[in-house]
Amino acid sequence: TRSCLNLASGRDILSFAVGRMNYSIDSTMLSSLLLFLLLAASVESRPNFIVCQPDDLPFFEEWTPPPHFPRGRDVARFPGDDGLPNIERLRRNSLQMMQAYTTSPMCGTSRYSTISGRYPSRSAVNRWRNRDDDISDVTIPKTKLQDVSRLPDGRDCSEGNLAAVLQRNGYRTGIVGKWHLGDDNDNDDYDYDDFQEHVQSCGFDYAEAVYAENLWHEIYRNERHSHNMEYMTERAINFIEDDDDGDDDRPFFMYFNPTVPHEGADVYEALTEYSCTRTPRGRINDEPNVPGMTSDMSCREYRQTVIDRAQGRRDNRSLGAIWLDDSIGALLQVLEDSNQLDNTFFLFQMDHGQEGKASLWEPGVRIAQFIHYPDAFSRDSQFQGMVSVIDIAPTILDYAGINSNSLGYYPMDGASWRNAVERDTDWRSFNTQRCLFYEFEEDRAVRCGCYKYLELKSGSMTYEIGEDSNLDMERTLVNDLCNYDDGRSYYETSESKERENVEDDIPDLLMDNLESYLECHLDRTRSTGDSADYATTCGPVVVGGKTPDDEDHAYDNDVPNFSWGC
Numbered sequence: 001t002r003s004c005l006n007l008a009s010g011r012d013i014l015s016f017a018v019g020r021m022n023y024s025i026d027s028t029m030l031s032s033l034l035l036f037l038l039l040a041a042s043v044e045s046r047p048n049f050i051v052c053q054p055d056d057l058p059f060f061e062e063w064t065p066p067p068h069f070p071r072g073r074d075v076a077r078f079p080g081d082d083g084l085p086n087i088e089r090l091r092r093n094s095l096q097m098m099q100a101y102t103t104s105p106m107c108g109t110s111r112y113s114t115i116s117g118r119y120p121s122r123s124a125v126n127r128w129r130n131r132d133d134d135i136s137d138v139t140i141p142k143t144k145l146q147d148v149s150r151l152p153d154g155r156d157c158s159e160g161n162l163a164a165v166l167q168r169n170g171y172r173t174g175i176v177g178k179w180h181l182g183d184d185n186d187n188d189d190y191d192y193d194d195f196q197e198h199v200q201s202c203g204f205d206y207a208e209a210v211y212a213e214n215l216w217h218e219i220y221r222n223e224r225h226s227h228n229m230e231y232m233t234e235r236a237i238n239f240i241e242d243d244d245d246g247d248d249d250r251p252f253f254m255y256f257n258p259t260v261p262h263e264g265a266d267v268y269e270a271l272t273e274y275s276c277t278r279t280p281r282g283r284i285n286d287e288p289n290v291p292g293m294t295s296d297m298s299c300r301e302y303r304q305t306v307i308d309r310a311q312g313r314r315d316n317r318s319l320g321a322i323w324l325d326d327s328i329g330a331l332l333q334v335l336e337d338s339n340q341l342d343n344t345f346f347l348f349q350m351d352h353g354q355e356g357k358a359s360l361w362e363p364g365v366r367i368a369q370f371i372h373y374p375d376a377f378s379r380d381s382q383f384q385g386m387v388s389v390i391d392i393a394p395t396i397l398d399y400a401g402i403n404s405n406s407l408g409y410y411p412m413d414g415a416s417w418r419n420a421v422e423r424d425t426d427w428r429s430f431n432t433q434r435c436l437f438y439e440f441e442e443d444r445a446v447r448c449g450c451y452k453y454l455e456l457k458s459g460s461m462t463y464e465i466g467e468d469s470n471l472d473m474e475r476t477l478v479n480d481l482c483n484y485d486d487g488r489s490y491y492e493t494s495e496s497k498e499r500e501n502v503e504d505d506i507p508d509l510l511m512d513n514l515e516s517y518l519e520c521h522l523d524r525t526r527s528t529g530d531s532a533d534y535a536t537t538c539g540p541v542v543v544g545g546k547t548p549d550d551e552d553h554a555y556d557n558d559v560p561n562f563s564w565g566c
Contacts, residue, residue, distance in 0.1 A: 047373065048344040049166075049253040049396050050331070053114060054324055055107055055178055055262035058317050058354045059368055060084075063091065064098050067353070067362035069469035070496045074355040074363075079318035080309045086329030090348055091370045095377035095421065099386045099431075099491055100369035101447075104439050105352040105359055107262075108140035108180045110389060114349075115145060115161045115181070115255065117393030117412030121439050121525040122532055124154035130527040138439040145181040145202055153531045157202040160410050162393040164203030166253045166400065168408040174206035174239040175199060177232055177257030182212060190219040192281050204255075208235035211280055214264035225278035226270035227259050227320075230299055233327040234288035237334050253396070258327060261320020268314045271303045271323070291330045342374040345399055347392065359465040360438045360445045360454060361498055362481070376422075383417070384427030384491070386447065388436050390414030411534035435539035437521045446518045448540065450482035450491070451506070452498075453514035470499070477501040478514065513540075 058076035059066035062083075068074065078084050103113040109120040120126065121136040125144040128151060130136040145161060148154035158164065163173045182198055190212070199207040209232040213219060236256055242248045261267055276287045276299035287299045294302045306326070310318045328348075335341040349369040356364030369387070371377065376399075391414040398416035402409065420430050435448040443462045445454040455476050456463045466473050479498045483490050503511065520538035 046170075046251045046400050047375065048251050048340060049171075049400070050256055050344060050346045051114065051254075051392065051396075052256045052258070052328070052346070052348045053111065053351050054258045054260065054320075055264075055351060056354060056357075057261060057321070057324070057350050059350060059363075059366075062088075063368045064096065066355070066368075067366050068496055069355060069361070069363055070471070070499045071469045076317060076354070079313055079321055080311045082309055084321055084325040086325045086332060087348070090328060090332065090346065090372045093374065093379040094346075094348075094370035094372040095381045095383060097369040097371075097387050098382050098384045099427075100349065100367050101365050101386065101388045101436055101438070102350075102352045102367050103365075103388060103390055103437070104138055104143075105357055105364035106140055106440065107178070107351045109138055109143045109440065110351045111178075111181060111257070112143045112145060114351075114389045114392055115163065116156065117162065117390050117414040118160075119390065119413050119437060119439055119525060121527075122413065124148035124151050124156045124160075127151060127527040127532065128154070128529070131529045133527060135442050135444075135522060136439075136525060136527055137442055139441060140180070143181075144183070146183070151529065151531075157198075159408060161203055162396060163253060163255065165397060165402060165406070165408045165410070167203045167205065169400065169402050169406055170250055171400070172206070172239075172242070172248060172250045172252040173204045173254075174208075174236075174252065175204050175255040175257070176207075176209050176236045176239065177255075178211045178214075178259050178262075179257070180211075180213060206239050208239070209280060211259055214262060215259065216264045223278075223280075224274070224283075225280060226265040226274045227267055227323070228270070228274070228276060228279055229258060229260060229323045229327050230276045230288040230290050230294050230302070231279045231284070232258060233290045233293065233330050236327075236331060237290065240331070240334055240340075241338070251400075256331075258324050260324050261316040263316050267316045267319040267323070268307070271306055271319060275299065276303075290327075291333045293326050293330055344373065345376075345396065346372040348372070349389070356465060356469075358440065359462040360440055360443055360456075361462065361466060361469070361471070362452075362496075364462075364465075365438050365445075383421050385417065385420060385425070385430035386434065386436055387417055388414060391417055411532075413534070432540060435517050437518070437538070444518055444522065446514060446521065446538075447481070448514060448517060450480055451510065451514060452479045452481055453477075453518060454479075455518060466498075472499060472501040474501055474503070476503065478503040478506060478511070480506075 060076050060078060062078055102110040104110055104120045112120050112123055120138045120143040123143045125146050125148060126136050126138065126142040128148045129142050145156050147157045167173045179199055182195065195212050196207050196210060199210055215226060236254060239254055240252065276294070277284050287294060289295055306319060306322050309322050332341065335344055347369070350367040353364045353366055356362065358364065390412065394412050394414045395416040395418055398418045431449050435446050438445040440462060441457065441460050443456045443460050445452060458475065463473065478501060480502050481491060481497045483492050517538045520536065524533040524536045524538065
């Protein structure tokens with residue numbers, strides 16, 4: 001059967017012939033038809049998305065060499081002889097981001113930025129609670145994905161996040177695992193069903209095996225469940241396979257947040273003293289059936305294999321990583337069996353650094369991040385440019401074909417790196433086009449090119465960890481993160497470049513620019529009770545939004561190349 005569209009010249013009538021049947025359709029009906037056909041075509045071609053963010057996963061030496069403090073190396077190596085074969089399969093067939101960062105070095109603050117594309121100081125809860133302060137106190141209790149009706153743009157949960165936009169534009173959306181972005185829960189009024197309903201109100205069609213808080217929280221003190229990767233993985237597989245309906249052909253987005261290896265509950269104890277049938281929802285009747293985990297053996301038998309493969313190590317890091325690796329393997333198998341693996345954008349990342357957790361030093365904010373997407377990225381590919389967790393949401397929306405003209409699109413701090421990666425942009429050029437900012441408590445830092453400038457409060461976590469780590473400490477300081485060879489700069493991934501404060505050694509113009517960019521960021525994120533400022537870009541050139549009009553913050557085109565180093 002052949003179809004043809006013939007738009008009659010000078011008339012508002014379309015002659016539409018299908019086979020031997022003729023119809024007359026006015027322009028309104030034609031527009032609706034064309035929109036439907038375009039949406040149908042785009043739904044079929046758009047990728048699936050998985051964002052996996054394990055809780056407190058270490059930065060393994062086998063990956064991008066992790067940053068270390070000079071006081072000693074907190075070395076994390078793959079556990080046992082088998083290592084982490086499934087995560088390694090994912091990584092080695094991925095695009096690896098060699099200079100990836102979180103915005104804030106704690107699990108809740110980092111997750112807010114991942115799902116929203118915004119700095120944690122932008123949180124509506126934070127902005128309302130800090131509305132009378134000169135600088136926002138960025139902490140987990142104040143960084144939540146909740147709506148605040150008193151703010152004109154305070155709809156973080158219902159509108160201002162990645163899941164909500166994807167949901168409005170034809171995606172199935174799901175979350176499995178740790179949330180940590182909701183109300184401060186109280187043991188007396190916590191109810192799983194109510195909590196699940198709240199999470200779903202933030203743009204998720206599906207929310208299963210969700211944990212409201214860390215497992216040490218008082219809401220779980222009377223519960224008999226712990227880490228449960230079998231149940232979590234089974235719920236994730238059910239979402240991928242769409243077991244509820246079975247006939248939904250929409251692409252999907254899943255935010256997968258394993259609770260391991262976080263010390264909120266001891267992983268060895270979870271493996272040996274808890275049952276797979278004990279879940280956050282309550283006790284279930286049947287053990288989860290997960291490929292490669294419990295499909296051929298009981299849950300107890302499988303969990304013993306996790307312990308055996310750790311070869312006598314009982315720490316959370318080793319056991320949790322093995323358990324996590326098996327879960328990743330199960331997801332990869334299901335995607336492969338359903339012919340969805342090549343068309344799935346699977347991003348795997350740490351939530352923050354472990355050696356410097358709760359600090360703005362490199363071991364606290366730099367993370368491992370890699371993206372498996374065979375339809376777009378070749379195996380073992382790398383990108384050396386500076387990227388941040390705030391770039392995840394705009395990048396995913398870019399690959400989904402969703403832009404500022406799409407339903408529900410909202411302003412973000414991050415920018416899509418799609419064009420830079422696909423055009424193989426030189427990383428030095430990329431890094432001169434932006435500055436990244438870091439926030440925790442009332443401390444702030446900015447990295448522009450090779451240089452990182454910090455403004456710290458005495459007694460803050462960053463300040464105290466810096467002192468304990470034998471760093472050259474001041475309230476304000478500059479670190480040069482690069483090495484130099486034949487006049488070219490190279491970002492140093494492993495050697496500590498934060499030992500020395502170079503503030504007195506750099507040109508005044510460079511120092512003035514670093515200070516002005518950080519002041520610009522403080523100005524645009526200051527809590528006033530009004531709508532947030534997303535129009536101002538604080539950095540050398542525009543990445544997204546508009547260049548600031550304020551001459552103190554605007555980029556001076558006469559700044560020589562040495563200002564940014566790389």
